[in-house]
Amino acid sequence: MYLRCIMALTIESAKQILDDYYDLVHPKYEDDIAFMDALEFLIKETNETEYMVELGGWYYEQKQFDLAEEYYLMAAKQGNVDAYECLGYIYYYGRVGQPDYEKAFHYYKLASDLGDVIAAYKLADMYKNGYYVPKDYTKYVQIIKGLYPLIQGATNTFDPVPEIYSRLAKIYVEEGNEDQAIQLLLIAKEFQSQRLIYSDFFGDLTIMKNIVKDLYSLIQFDPDYMDLFDLYYALQFPCKILIEIHNQEHIVEAKYEDEYFYISMDDKNYEDVDQFFLKAKIDDEHLSSQYVNVNYLEMLD
Incomplete structure (x- = not known):
């Protein structure tokens, strides 16, 4: 793709630029410019x-x-309902200054009233945390449980299954239904694993980390059945793990040295598991995107 002048564009050629851009694995600067110009x-x-x-x-x-x-x-x-939802995020997380929960609630409510399930669970969070509205845990539970039938059976990787199922799992644990909570977390984990193949959005790894944490608070970790993202749990403790990706072996080690805990792989060190998943790469691809390429995982020590 190459840089184009806006004056030379037509609607069809601009749409083609968008299609071409999304086919690129590693867009260059000029691709970004052409994409923005087309939009x-x-x-x-x-x-x-x-x-x-x-x-x-x-x-x-x-x-x-x-x-x-x-x-x-x-x-x-x-x-536009998607714009309402996105503005909710902008103001909820203070992306353009301090968090503005009044504006966040306003836009989440607009989107939720139009059937946006993402805005609905964020609205529920505001009731749970008492952001702008008084704390109302009953309202939170009501909203999250009400979203379950809407998302059950979803197949799109980017549907908010991990977000809603992980919240519902915690509710089930509180109600004494741990078996159902475990099933929801396993589904959420698989959805999030697939999402991370395609997305390195900065919030998605945090979601995975929390799912793994909640899951292994309910079941015993078994290294014989671990997958890539189970390293969020395993690498909290000193260990050595062999990972085979694209038929190439890599050793990941979590260890103490002079009372300093760190994680290493391929002669690179990471201060904790968050930095490991955020920064570790294999063949210039983020480790988090390699889920389906993992041939083998083995706990060595």
Whole structure:
């Protein structure tokens, strides 16, 4: 792909640039520019909110949150439900300053009322935590349980199954239904594993870490059946693990040295398991995206 002048674009050629961009594994700077130019052109020519949200989402992933907010607001003015949800995130997490829970609640509520399940579980979190609204755990449970039938049987990797199932699992544990909680967490873990193949979005690893933590608070860890993301649990303790990916062996070791705990792989050190999953790469690909390429895992020590 190459840099194009906006003046030379047509609606069809701009759409083709978007299609080509999403086929790229490692977009270059000029690809990013062409992609942004194409979206700007489509916004100007069509005024369609999907392009506003798409460009806002791209800026959000680049952590340029002020620009993300600008395009989300543009789409929200025309009633776009995805823009409502995204603005909820902007204000809930304080991406453009301090958290603004009043605005977050406003936009989550707008999206939730239109059937957005992601906004609905975030709205539930606000009732649970007492953000802008009084704490209401009963309301939280009611919303999360109400979302279960809407998401049950979902197959899209990016459906909010991990987020909703992990919340519901905690509710079931409190109610004494640990078996059901375990089943939900196992499903959530598999969904999140698949999602991480395609997404290195900075929040997804945290979701996986919490799922693994909750799962192994309910069942015993068995190294004979571990998968890649079970390393979130295993690497909390001194150990040595062999990982075979693309038929190449790698040794991952968690150990103490002079009272300093760290994790190493391929002659690189990481201060903890979070940094390991965030930064470790094999063949220039993030380890977290290698889930389906793992041939073998073995606890050596």
